[in-house]
Amino acid sequence: MQFRVAGTGWEERWHARGAANGGTWELHRAGGTEAPAALLQVTVAPIEEGIVRFTLAGATYTLAPLPGNRPGAPFRFLIDGDYFELTVENEMDLLEAKLGSERGGPRETPILSVMPGVIRKVLAAPGELVTANQPLLILEAMKMENEVRSPIAGKLDRLCVREGGTVATGELLAVIVSS
Numbered sequence: 095m096q097f098r099v100a101g102t103g104w105e106e107r108w109h110a111r112g113a114a115n116g117g118t119w120e121l122h123r124a125g126g127t128e129a130p131a132a133l134l135q136v137t138v139a140p141i142e143e144g145i146v147r148f149t150l151a152g153a154t155y156t157l158a159p160l161p162g163n164r165p166g167a168p169f170r171f172l173i174d175g176d177y178f179e180l181t182v183e184n185e186m187d188l189l190e191a192k193l194g195s196e197r198g199g200p201r202e203t204p205i206l207s208v209m210p211g212v213i214r215k216v217l218a219a220p221g222e223l224v225t226a227n228q229p230l231l232i233l234e235a236m237k238m239e240n241e242v243r244s245p246i247a248g249k250l251d252r253l254c255v256r257e258g259g260t261v262a263t264g265e266l267l268a269v270i271v272s273s
Contacts, residue, residue: 099180161238164208167245179227203246205268207261211235216257222250230268231255248272 099106111120121134137149145158160170168179215232218224229241230250244250252269255261 099178161235161240162208162233162242164206164245170243201272202251203248203270203272204266205230205242205245205270207233207242207263207265207267209233209235209240210262211240211260213255213257213259213261214239216253216255218244218250218253220250220253224248224250224270233261233267242267244270246270246272 099108106123108121108123117138119136119138121136134150139147141147141156145156147154147156149155155173158172160172163169163171168181170177170179172178211233212235213231214234216230217232218228218230224230224244224247226244226247228244230244230253231242233240233242248270249272250268251271254266254268261267
């Protein structure tokens with residue numbers, strides 16, 4: 095599996111092999127010339143719902159996902175309090191990205207609610223140009239306020255909710271159009 099991981103001001107591509115439910119993973123930089131002996135080994139163990147502990151080069155870290163993650167968008171998470179994003183780049187994703195860039199037309203990206211809740215604040219208006227990771231609205235769920243962010247840069251084509259309204263899991267919140 096190939097994936098791209100980014101932090102504030104940096105990005106790297108890696109290849110990974112391992113079991114989906116934990117255990118030992120082998121990592122190496124994509125396109126790198128490292129010998130097999132230079133592979134990084136990471137031991138991953140779940141510690142509670144959604145939170146994992148991993149060991150890399152003798153140091154132990156805790157990874158906690160951020161609210162609002164959804165399929166098809168970068169996975170946003172904290173490692174010991176530092177922000178990261180991870181995008182899995184499987185062969186279909188890479189092919190779709192290539193075909194999409196060759197088509198040249200606008201692409202719609204729906205933003206769905208990952209949990210039921212109440213829209214507390216709308217932060218962007220239809221027609222507004224938004225950046226990737228820009229907060230679009232605040233969704234309150236289980237007495238916590240969660241920022242719903244744009245997964246891509248583009249134009250906020252449709253906003254399907256209003257302040258004070260309730261949403262269900264999987265409900266369409268907004269649509270971003272990129273070209």
